[in-house]
Amino acid sequence: MSASAPTAVICGIGGYVPPRVVTNRDLEAVLDTSDTWIRTRTGIAARHMIDPGTATSDLAVEAGARALVSADGAPADAVVLATTTPDRPCPATSPEIAARLNLGPVPAFDVSAVCSGFLYGLATAAGLIAAGAASRVLLIAADAFTTLIDPADRSTAVIFADGAGAVVLRAGDPAEPGAVGRVVLGSDGALGDLIQVPDGGSRRRFPGPGAAPCDPYFRMRGRETYRHAVHRMTEASRAAVAAADWELDDVDRLAAHQANGRILATVGEELNIPEGRRLANIERVGNTGAASIPLLLAQSAAEGTLAAGHRLLMTAFGGGLAWGAATAVWPDVKAG
C-alpha cells in the first residue's frame, strides 16, 4: 500500500439491544444458579435477549441505521457484518442488511471471528478503504448469541446475550480525530476447542451418518479460556499502543470486550489503566459477542463517559482463539 493510502476514520456510531431484559433472578428460576454467583464471577446483573422471530439482521439493521444517522445520514458504499450467528448458514447476512438499509448494490459480506469480530471487521473495513475499494464503510457487529446457547448449560446461559453495535468509517487522514490506528490481530487455532459449536458444520454435519450424539450448542471451557483472554488482550493492547506511538499512561479510555468483569479488572490492572478509565456495560448487557465493543462505545458516547478527544484503546478476545486491539482518538460524533 502506498504511503498516501487513505486511513479509516470513525464518523458515526450506533448501538441497539432488543427490548426484553432478563435478570439474574429470572435465571435463578430456571437454572441451578444464583444472583450472587453470577454477579461475583461475571459482573453481570441483567442482559437483553431476543424473542423468537427476531434474527441477527434485525438487530444489525437497527444499529446500522443509528450509525448512519450519527454519520449525518450519508450512505455507505460497503457493508461488513461481524457475526457468529448469521440469519442463515448461506448466504451471508450482510447483503440483506444493505438492502434493508436501502444502500443499493454495494459490496456486502460477513466476517467470522466470534468475540473479536468487531476488531477483525475494523481491519477489514480499513483495508477496503486503504485499497480504494470503498470510501465509506458501514461496519456492524451483531450477535443473536442466545440462539446458540444451551438453555440448560448454566456455565454459558448466564453470560451470553444479544445485541448490536455499528460504526461508519470514512476515508480520511491518520492525523484526524477518529482515525483508526494499526489493528493488531492474532489467532491460535490449536486451542480452537476451548470455545466452539461442535456440530452443524462441514466436519460434523447433522443430521447424517455418524452424527449422533449431536451437539449444536455453543460450548466454552471457561476456566482455561480465562487465562488466555487476559494474556492475549494485554499483549495485543501493548502492541496497539506502541504502534500508535502512545504510552499506556496516554490511554484515556479502555474499551475491552465485555466477557467477564474479573477479566476486565485484571486486564486493566496489568496495563495500569485505572478503573475510572475503563468503560464497562457488562453489568446490564452481559457478553454480546462481536457486538460487545461497538455497543459499549455507543452507550458510553451517549452517556458521556466516552467523549471527543479521548485516546481510546479497544481490545477483544474469543473463540478461534482470536484476539485483537486497536487505538483511535474518539471523534466528535453524536451517538445514534
Ligand code: UT7
Ligand atoms: O467471550 C469470549 C471469551 N470468553 C471468556 O473470556 C470467558 C472466560 N471465562 C470466564 O469468564 C469464567 O471462566 C466463567 C465466568 C465462564 C466461569 O467462572 P469461573 O470462576 O472460571 O468458574 P468455573 O468454571 O471454574 O466454575 C466454578 C464452579 C464450578 O463448580 P465446582 O466444580 O467448583 O463445584 C461450576 O460448576 O462454579 C460452578 N458454576 C456455577 N455455579 C452457579 C458454573 N456456572 C455456574 C452458574 N451458577 N451459572
